[in-house]
Amino acid sequence: MESGGGGGGGGLSSADQQLIRESWQKVSASPLEQGLVLFGRLFDLDPGLLPLFQYNCKRFSTPQECLSSPEFLEHIRKVMLVIDAAVTHLEDLHCLEEYLTNLGKKHQAVGVKVESFSTVGDSLLYMLEKCHGPAFNLNVREAWTKLYSTVVKTMSGGWEVSKSVE
């Protein structure tokens, strides 16, 4: 029994939820491929994020090197799984709250600034648009923007908590 018309989906109407589920189907058929589009775009928009990905203390010298490393491909899989979990729980996103807050904390610990998550959001929309073409219309874009900002808002709780505790 959630209050409001959004059904507890972070302000998502049932029409929004439907649009998100439909559009995610095509993406989730090839998550790695789509994730590569997302992160390729992210490094184009902000190459400064590249040094944050280090595995066994090894830095990548180019985005291409990063995008082809097995460890980074695992990160892409993880990201796509988190989005998939959000799409699965559109009606009860609050059940992911604790997980997402912790995920925010982990990202703060590896040096990610909360602001960088808006560049991730732009890259997510870019990937969705590439995948769907003109079918990715304003309504679908707005539905995804709402979902993504709910996820980021929850993750950013991890940053704020760690700052205020210390």
Ligand code: HEM
């Ligand atoms: C600015 C963008 C991002 C950067 C620089 C970043 C960086 C990292 C790094 C360095 C790690 C640890 C190494 C690894 O597991 O590969 C990590 C872990 C992870 N990231 Fe990200 N990440 C970003 C965005 C995201 C987003 C948008 C999501 C999902 C919504 C996400 C989900 C995860 C998950 C699930 C883990 C594993 C956490 C664990 O070990 O429990 N990341 N990230």
